[in-house]
Amino acid sequence: MRIDINRGGFMNNTCRKHGRGCAFRNNCDLPEGCVYLNNVKENTNVELEELCNNGRLRRKLQEMGLTKGVKFTVINNTHNGPVVISIRGSKLALGLGMSEKIMVKKFA
C-alpha cells in the first residue's frame, strides 16, 4: 500500500511530536544537526531539511519557495510566535504552528 504523504491518508501512525498532521508519521526524530525553525535565533543562516507540514499548507510553503535544500536567513524571532525569514529575495512571516514543523540545518 502506498502512503501519500501530501494528503494524509494514514491514521494509525501518529507522530509523537507533531500529531496526526505530521508527514513523517511516527518517525519524526530530528536528524543530527537539525532544529525546528521556531528555535532558531535571529541572523542565522539555515538550510531547509524537511517540511513536516502536511496537505495544502505543505504545498503552500513549497510554492512560497520553501523547497528542500533552499538556504535562507532568520531575521526576526522575538515575537514568541511568527518567525520572519528572508527567503528568495523577500520576507516571509511564518506562524508558530508552521515554524515548529519546519526542520532546518544550520550552516556557517
Next chain:
Amino acid sequence: MNKINAVLVGNPNSGKTTLFNRLTGSKHHVGNWPGVTVDKKEGTVVYKNNEINLVDLPGIYSIFPFSIEERVSREYILENEVDVIVNIVNASNLERNLYLTLQLLELGKPVILALNMMDAVEKKGIEINLRKLEKELSITAIPIIAVKDVGKNELLDSITEISKDRINFKLDYGEHIENLISKYMVKHQDYDERWIAIKTIENDEVIKDIIKHDFDEDYTNQITSKKYDYIDELLEKVIVYKKNNYIGMTDYIDKVTTHKYFGIPIFLMIMAFVFFLTFNFGGIFVEKLDFLFNDIFAPFVDATLLKMEVFPWLRSLIVDGIIGGVGGVLVFVPTIAILFVFITILEDSGYMARAALIMDKWMRKIGLNGKSFIPMIMGFGCNVPAIMSTKALEDENDRLVAILINPFMSCGARLPVYAFLSSIFFKGYEAIVTFSLYLLGVLIAILMAFIFKKTLFKSEESPFIMELPDYNVPDIKSVSIHVWEKVKGYIVNAGTVIFLASVLLWFALNYNFAGPSEFVNSFGAMIGKSIAPIFAPLGFGDWRAALTLISGAVAKEIVVANMHILFGTTINLIFSPLSAYSFMVFVLLYVPCVATIGTIKRETNSWKWMFFSIFYQLIIAWTVSMLIYQIGLLIF
C-alpha cells in the same frame, strides 16, 4: 475597432492596482465575481484604434487555489476568452515573482511581462538584462514604473501587438518527469496538453473537472523545486548586482516597527495619531459645512420657498426633512474622507502586514492569528470591505469568527453619531469620548472572538503565513481614486437611501391615519412609543430615540439625520450626558447597517449566521448599554 481582452495578473504588492488605475483612470467599475464577493475590477482603455478591456485579478502568488481569491483568478484565466495575460512583476524581487510567471507560461496563453518598479531596481544596484530575459522565457518584457507612468505606452503597444500564437516556452523537468508528462498529455480544445499533463502529475484537483484521470502519486515537490531552480539559473544569467550588501530602508524601518518591545507602542501611537487627526482636522471642516448648511443654506431655501408661496407642508418637508436629514449626513464627508485616506495609506504602505505580525502573539491568545487583525483595522473605515477582506484567511472557522466580530469595529458612518452627540454633551472632550467608544468596540470584539473560539468554533491553531512587502510611499493618485470611490458611495447613499429615509420619517412624523397631525400623535410616535419601553433601562426610553434606532439599522448615519429632524434644539431635554453615552454605546454595538448585513449573508453564505449576527449583537448592545447606564447612575 479591434477588441482585446487583457487580464492583469501578479503577486500581491507588485503594483498591480496602481498599474490598473493608471491605465484605466477613473473609467473602471468594480463589481463582484459571480458567487463570491471578491472585487472584480474592469476597465476599458482605448488605444490606437483598439479597445482593450482590462480585468484586474486579485493578487496571487500561485495559480494553485489556496484562498478564494486564488480560485477566482485561476477560474477566470482558465475559463474566459483571454487574449493576453499581462503579468506584472516586482522587478526588484524577481525570484519570487517569476514563479507565478512560469506557471502562467505553462498555461500556453500569450503572456506579456511588465517589469514594475524599475526605479527600485536601480536603487538596489541591480541590472537586468532584458533582452536575455525575453529570450530565455520567449516572451515580451516591458520595463515600467507604474506610479510614474513610465513605460505605459510601450506596454499598451505590446498588448495590441501581441500575436495570438501560442507560447513556446518549455521548462525541462528532467528525464523521469518528462517521461511522465509525455505519458499524460491529453489533447483538449481549451487547454494546453502539456499543462494538463503537469497538473495531472501534480495531482491538482482542477484537472478532475477537465479530464478524467487516475494518478495517485504527487510530484508537486519536484515540479515546484525545479521551477525555483530554473529561476535561480535564469537570474544568474540575466541579473548583475552592482552593489553588494544593499540594505534598503525597509530593513531599517522594520528594526523599529517590528521590535520586540517598541512594535506595539508604535502601532498604538500610529492609530492614536490617525484617530485624533481625523477627528480634530476633520472637525474644522465639519463645523464650516455645518454652518453652511444650517445657518446659510437652510434659511435661504426656507425664505425663498416662503416668497414663492409654496404649501407650508412642502416647505417643511424640504427644509426640515430633506435638508435637515441629508445635510446632517453630508457635513461629515470630510471626516470620513480623512479616515479613509489614512486607512488606505496604512494598507498601501505595507505597514498593515507588520501590524499583523506584531499582533499575532495577542491574537493567538484569543484563538485567532495575526492576519485576522487586518480586517479589524479596516473595519474602522467600513465594515463591508473589511468583512470582504476576511477572504485572505485560510481557516474557515477563523474567517467566520472574524466576520462575526467585525461589526463591533466602529465604522466611519458611526463617527458622525459620536461627533454630533459628544459635541453637545461632552464639549471639549469629544476626542476622548469618541476614542473610548472605539476602544470599547475593540474590547467587545476581542471578548466575543475569545468566546466564539472557545465554544462555537473550536479549531486547532490556524496557519499564519504572510509576506512582508517592502515599504513604499503610497501613490497619491491610487489613494485618491480609492478614497473617492468610498466617499462617493457615502454621498450617493446620502442622496438616495438617506434622502428616502428622511422623507419617510418626515411623513411618519407629520401624519397619522387621520391625515396631518401633531408630532406626538403621528405614525412615528406610535411606532416609537411601542418599543421605547425596551430602552428605558438604558436611559433613553424616549420614543424619538427609539425611532432613530429603528431607522439607523438601514445606515448608521441616518441616526444623525433623524436627530436633526426629530430633536431640533430639544435634545438636552431628552438626554443627559450619561444617557447620551449609553445611547452612543448602543449605536456602536447594535445591528450593523443593511449593507454589512448583506455582506455577512454573502460571505458566510448562510441565513443562519446572518440572523445569528443580528440577534447576538442586539443582545450585547442592550446588555452593555444597560450596564453602563445603571452603573453610571450609581456613581454620578
